[in-house]
Amino acid sequence: MSMPLSPVRLEKVFRYAIFFDGVDDVAVVPYSPLLDITDNLTVLAFFMTIAPIPDQKIVSKYPGVPQWVIGVYNSRAYTELWTAGGGYSSQNYIGTFRLGRWHQYGISYRSSDGYYTVYLDGERAGTISTDGWPLRSSTGNTVIGSSTDTNGLHLLGLVSQVLVYARVLSDDEVMWNYNNFEDPVSGSLRLSLFAHPDNVSDIDNDGILEWIDLSGHGNHGKLYGARLITLIKDPARVLTSARALTPAR
Numbered sequence: 001m002s003m004p005l006s007p008v009r010l011e012k013v014f015r016y017a018i019f020f021d022g023v024d025d026v027a028v029v030p031y032s033p034l035l036d037i038t039d040n041l042t043v044l045a046f047f048m049t050i051a052p053i054p055d056q057k058i059v060s061k062y063p064g065v066p067q068w069v070i071g072v073y074n075s076r077a078y079t080e081l082w083t084a085g086g087g088y089s090s091q092n093y094i095g096t097f098r099l100g101r102w103h104q105y106g107i108s109y110r111s112s113d114g115y116y117t118v119y120l121d122g123e124r125a126g127t128i129s130t131d132g133w134p135l136r137s138s139t140g141n142t143v144i145g146s147s148t149d150t151n152g153l154h155l156l157g158l159v160s161q162v163l164v165y166a167r168v169l170s171d172d173e174v175m176w177n178y179n180n181f182e183d184p185v186s187g188s189l190r191l192s193l194f195a196h197p198d199n200v201s202d203i204d205n206d207g208i209l210e211w212i213d214l215s216g217h218g219n220h221g222k223l224y225g226a227r228l229i230t231l232i233k234d235p236a237r238v239l240t241s242a243r244a245l246t247p248a249r
């Protein structure tokens with residue numbers, strides 16, 4: 001028996017996810033001043049694409065005045081970010097995604113020096129030069145599974161978590177969130193969506209299911225077509241203690 005030479009990267013597995021059909025499914029988080037983040041921003045999302053559609057957006061604050069977008073383009077990472085100086089910054093071709101596999105993908109932006117970083121699977125994948133202005137302000141919605149509410153570049157796949165912070169996470173914090181997605185770093189967390197039956201409910205009785213925001217700020221998403229699915233079924237017989245089978249949330 002030998003020890004591994006380097007730390008083993010275990011592939012992430014989610015029991016539940018929100019499924020997007022690649023046609024018209026979206027989750028929409030309505031505008032909130034708390035999500036109009038212009039100084040310091042971090043966005044992280046766990047997602048899976050299941051079809052080689054060239055242009056798929058995962059999470060966007062794009063409707064109205066575009067602020068930021070993360071997605072995939074020709075099977076590579078893709079982000080966009082706009083500053084108040086009018087600068088549009090984007091970068092393709094950081095990292096490669098595999099179909100049918102979970103990936104964590106994200107961006108951070110620090111307005112004091114315009115430092116724009118891309119993260120893939122918990123690690124810093126690259127940085128992008130910007131004009132150094134703060135992000136532009138936007139009263140648009142935040143959309144998951146597409147770039148806009150109505151006419152987007154849709155994801156055919158799954159999303160299990162979306163985190164939006166009003167600060168720049170450290171590399172260690174991003175890696176923590178990759179490895180401990182059920183217990184994400186909480187400081188300055190403005191949006192925290194995690195796919196689980198406890199977190200999907202019609203809490204305002206309008207006939208549309210909400211994807212409930214766990215950040216405490218009430219930034220609940222509304223599921224239009226997109227739906228919760230179970231990826232790993234309960235065991236047929238309970239052979240271990242009930243405690244071990246209690247969902248984490």
Ligand SMILES: [Ca+2]
Pocket residue numbers: 021023024025225226
């Ligand atoms: Ca649909």
Ligand SMILES: [Ca+2]
Pocket residue numbers: 201202203204205206207208209210
């Ligand atoms: Ca509702």
